[in-house]
Amino acid sequence: MPAMPSPAIQARGVTKTFGRVRALAGLDLDVARGEIVGLLGPNGSGKMTFIRTLAGLIRPESGSIEVLGRSPSRAVADGQVGYMTQAAALYGELTVEENLRFFAALNGVRAAGPRIADALATVDLADRRTSPVNTLSGGMRSRVSLAAALLHAPSVLLLDEPTVGVDPVQRREFWNHFRSLAAAGTTILVSSHVMDEASRCDRLGLIRDGAIVAEGSAARLVERAGAADLESAFLILAEASR
Amino acid sequence: MSVRRVAAVAGRIASQFRRDHRSLGLLVAAPILIMSLIGALWGSVDPASVRVVIAGDGATPPAAALTASLSRAAGLSVRSAGLDAAVASLRDGSADAVVVLAGSPRVIVEGSDPTRTSGTLTALTRALAAALGPATPAPPVEYLYGGPSASLLDSLAPGLIAYFGFFFMFLLAAVSFLRERTSGTLERLLASPLTRGELVAGYLAGFTLFALLQAVILIVFTIAVLGVSYRGGIGAIFVVAAGVATIAVALGLLVSAYARNELQAVQFIPLVILPQGFLSGLLVPVDRLPDLLRPLAGAMPLTYAIEALRAVMVKGYPLGDGLVLRDLAIMAAFGVAALVGAALSIRREVA
The missing domain is CATH 3.40.50.300 (P-loop containing nucleotide triphosphate hydrolases)
Structure with missing residues (x-):
């Protein structure tokens, strides 16, 4: 057995x-x-x-x-382990990409560029890559937060x-x-x-x-x-x- | 204007504040603490006696007569020593003035602190005039450091550079680390491979960059714009100022563990920053502090920072001087202790 x-x-x-x-x-x-x-x-x-x-x-x-x-x-x-906290827990002054780069580095992700692009595509935020997190809606912040938890493929x-x-359409995407x-x-x-x-x-x-x-x-x-x-x-x- | 709505706002503030016991306590305790410091410092002014060393052959009649005559003068404590020993005690701060009796008498003072210098000279010249008789011209005065033209700013500048560098870096570090806690990002960081030590080291490295920049600007401004005269190498001044900022960052990180919000972080100013302003030698020389307060000064990092910066800027000591090295070593010990404390305090908060 x-x-x-x-x-x-x-x-x-x-x-x-x-x-x-x-x-x-x-x-x-x-x-x-x-x-x-x-x-x-x-x-x-x-x-x-x-x-x-x-x-x-x-x-x-x-x-x-x-x-x-x-x-x-x-x-x-x-x-x-990837941990997505309830509050978005991101750095508001930094852009989406800067946040993701930081979390990638903490988790020892090498060649973070492609991984960040993948994670952003997954949460459908590729077009907000250079936006400061402060300027995003609550739902978008949740999505960035999820992307941050996915970066190192835990x-x-x-x-x-x-x-x-997160709106119903996006929620369905999350679950897929x-x-x-x-x-x-x-x-x-x-x-x-x-x-x-x-x-x-x-x-x-x-x-x-x-x-x-x-x-x-x-x-x-x-x-x-x-x-x-x-x-x-x-x-x-x-x-x-x- | 509705009285009822105004009362509602006032009532809400009162109930919120009532629950914040620490703010409430500090509201009363901080002014009392500061006032008692000020009271202890300036209230019980004990007219410190001017310590005079007579350098010359104590056996020769003029010296013996002068020593006896000066000893009788109020506010003077007189002893005699050889010239080299006398100057050495000026240097290490155990004497305020030396009266040299080789040939025509002359006076040497330490000179790095204009307030103290003028107090010393006033008392000494009066006593000398009485001892030597009105016919003798006042003996010439030499300065070990500074000179008759040294302004109060020259002696205050090193202390102020250290104090403000410390103040702003402390506040900046405390509040930004606090934001890491309140925004939830600390939780995320601790749930990653990042260790607490790495986090604290990263903060220190990140802030040190700005601390160095601040030190450069403060020093250049005081020297170039305010025209403060300095004797030491500018590199040495910079090293000491950078050390101050580093301790401040470490202490800010440590303190942020004991604050729940920005308000409480700011409340550490009357506890950490203000007492150091009074006791660290910025306003009153440490050796002139009341006996009760002097041990407190010894427990404050700024005391050593200000002493080192004064030694380098006013007295022109090199970095390798024993006194400067000792101060830097003590500062490093404070810094390491605060950093270790900061790393441990993160654990305390989360686990």
Whole structure:
């Protein structure tokens, strides 16, 4: 029997407390390589904390967490992780291209020119290459931010509400691109509120009070909740877990 | 004008401000801190005695008589030594004036600080006139540094170059690093292979460029436009000024970890910048500080920067001089400590 490759993301009983707030309360999650998994949950449920833990920004108090079989900070240091923060997190005075050049250099991308051109084509912003980021709309900034996370072709892509402020046409383009990345082996973890977005994931994890309370494909979750659509299923399952 | 709307705005400001405990505390604490510094500095003016060294054979009657007579004068502390030892103590700051008794008496003063020089000369010439009698003409005065024409600006300029260089680079570094935190880009940087040490080093290198530019402009302006006379090599002056700016950047990065917004970053000015203005020797020589405050001056990087810059600009010491090297080494230690602190403080914030 061939050895199973280790999952791209493996979290076991992860806990983290901020003061008196228990942000993660024994979270378990496996994400296979090349899979797109959506994290759904109300505000303050721990999605953001979990993603920041995977990005090596937070050290959990207990439990284990591995990205590509190593510690998150190791995976980040190896340039294997792309992280798109919720706020665009770009330098407003610099142009789109200057921002991308900077992030490419941080991630050790050599011959950044063609990669930047590719990333900009992906997010459909090739014509705004020389615009200062300050002059872009919120949706355009999200797209630049995504381009910045794609530059070094990371194996694991962490997306924190990637399509906030992005119009439906562009959102569809994003998802087409996510699909082709996943087909090429990139693992993607998306946190989202948008049900349309959630339904496009291979698998969903419903997170509440710092733990996964339901897991499965969108269709399975709808079926399990006995609901008409994903939104009602989400409400029913979230309510049931109280 | 609606009173109700005005009241709403005022009420909102009050409730916001009430929650910012640090701003509120500083509103009261900072002026008290600064006022007590000023009080301690100038309130309890202790008429420092003028330290006079009589150089000459203490056994010969005129010298012995003069020493005895000067010793009785108020505000003078007198001892005697050989000429070389006397000049050396002028140089290291342990004496204010030397009265040389070889042939007709003459007076040597240190001269780098016009305020101190004139205070010294006033007290000494009065005492000498009383001791030598009205018939004797006032002895000629020689200056170790500067001269009778040295203006207050000449001695203030090195301190001001150091102070303003420090002030602006500190503020610039603190606020720009803070923006990195508040805009979320720091989060992105830390989720990349960039290490914290690399980040701090990058900031230092990036700002040093501008710090050097600022140092050049400040120095050229003071010398060419304000006409400040200087003795030392311009290269040496530049090295010290650049060192000041580097420490300021490191300290700015460190401080930005303890501020949540620009307002709080600016609040570090009365804590970090103003006390150094009073205590680092810019306004009052460090050795004339009240005993209570002198240790504080020793803990401030600007003290060493101003001392080094004065040594180079006013006294014309080369960079290789022991005093200048010591000051530069202490400045480097401050810089390294602040940089390490800055790198560690980023970790503290995120993890």
